[in-house]
Amino acid sequence: MTGLAAASLALSIAVAGTGVPAQAAETKRATETASPQLFAFDWVSLTVAVAGYLLSGSGGGGNLEAAINEIKLAIEQSKTEIIAQIDAIAAAEVEACLEAHTIEFLNIDFMDEFTLRAWAQNATNCATQASAFAGAVQSPQAVDKIGFVIGPIFAIVLAARAQAGFVNGTDLVLQSQIRAYEAVVTKLTPTNCQLIVTSEGSAFYEKWWTCWAYNGDVGRSSPCFGRNCMPNRTTAENQATLNTSRPVAVVALPRLRAALP
Structure with a gap:
């Protein structure tokens, strides 16, 4: 696998129709905080690139480091938008850990080995907690909010685990991300x-x-x-769902499934 350049995710963020009832406009405010900057990076490709190295046992090297650096750059350039979306999540524990790990990820180059490994494990726990939240919550508004940040959060986790030298469990991390996106697709499909x-x-x-x-x-x-x-x-x-996180999940799922061993 070669180095991966951050690519634009071809998603249309548009509202179908013109007039929106007052109640519908109220429910949309949180998802509207997901600015186009959040979609300026193909989070799934970045995640799959790092996962590919870990699953193949290729170890470190320039290509893996380049992929990790691209995730760092993507987080740095879009952290404000990611945090704004996280702040809309109506689950205090999930919101707190996601925001903390988004911020701290940019400091992993300054962590000693022990701190890095502990932090990578905590970040993994936070991402799987977010995945479980997406699966358990019934409100489509809540599912939509978490759906917008699944991509960057799992990219953070895979990059952190790679930098900490954690190879085992990569497939389980991908499976957790898949379950989150499956919940997004199912619960945001119009009934x-x-x-x-x-x-x-x-x-x-x-x-x-x-x-x-x-x-x-x-x-x-x-x-x-x-x-x-x-x-x-x-x-x-x-x-109907173009203005939700559902299109992101629809595109991501086959690529994540294909990455599994």
Whole structure:
């Protein structure tokens, strides 16, 4: 595996539709703190690059150090946005540990060996706690908030473990991240969807799906024509959730699964 340059994550952060009801606007404020800077780095590629070295037993070397340095740079450049999103998490213990590890990660070059190893273990515990939170909480607002920071937090953990020399358990860390993203996809997939059917006599049928995300955003599938046609509901679901962390999780999951041994 070669050195990895930080790449732009091609995600569209847009609100479908125009008018948003007052209640929906209120629920959106926290996720709107996830500024585009938070998406300026492909966190999954950075994580998978470091995990690849650890899982292959390649050890250290310039390529691993370069990948770790890219994570450090990404955290440095987006730490304000990450912390702003963490501050929106309505679970004090999870919020506190995530914010602390985001800040302290930038000081790992100044930690002695003992401190670094203890801190890497604590960071791992914090990330797995965040993953468990995503799986346990029922509120889509809460799941959305944690979904925006799963990428950078697990990148921190893998980089910290690599620098501390922790090889064992890398697959378990990836599995924890996968479970978090699976929870995000499942819990943010719209359940409020309606199949719209229009017809003119018996000869013409037009059908499409309309879905509403938890924050009030609306998605609509492309129409299909004919009595027996069925439009693609997934298209409406994806469009409705463009302004949530769900697209990040959808893109991340197959890449993380492929990284597992």
